[in-house]
Amino acid sequence: MEMRENMPGILFQSVERARKQAIQTELSRRGLGTLGQPMILFLLKDKGREGRIAAQKELSDAMHVSPATVAVSLKSLEREGYVEKLADETDQRRKAVQLTPKGEAAIQRCVQVFEAVDQSMFEGFRPEETRQACGYLMRMLHNLRGDLPPERMNCQC
Secondary structure (H helix, E strand, O other): OOOOOOOHHHHHHHHHHHHHHHHHHHHHHOOOOOOOOOHHHHHHHHHHHOOOOEEHHHHHHHHOOOHHHHHHHHHHHHHOOOEEEEEOOOOOOOEEEEEOHHHHHHHHHHHHHHHHHHHHHOOOOOHHHHHHHHHHHHHHHHHHHOOOOHHHOOOOO
């Protein structure tokens, strides 16, 4: 089958790649080019708010990627001082992961990067158009993964 630009999936993938590249470029410009997968930091922060330390398997499940992919990212994040691995108190074979102060600080800088890239991406959109786009994306996620509760379907962008 010939790849055509007017196919929604191809267009969506092109936007996704362009956004990832813009984020990586901006992270590098701000001295955060070694983060790799910033989403890991956000997941760890959420676990910390719950008073828990995350296991690698939890992270891979939440990100919908393989444990090996998370392991590679965590190794880099640990080497750069963003996270630290600890022996799980209940199972010494498992490694738990938590943010370091450097990782906490990086999250705030990442939020600024994401906001700047999203603002650029939606430049020229009216607020209602942005809300509609977010709603469509939430529905697409639900259709593909089916893991979004009904209250999350009405996105507040």
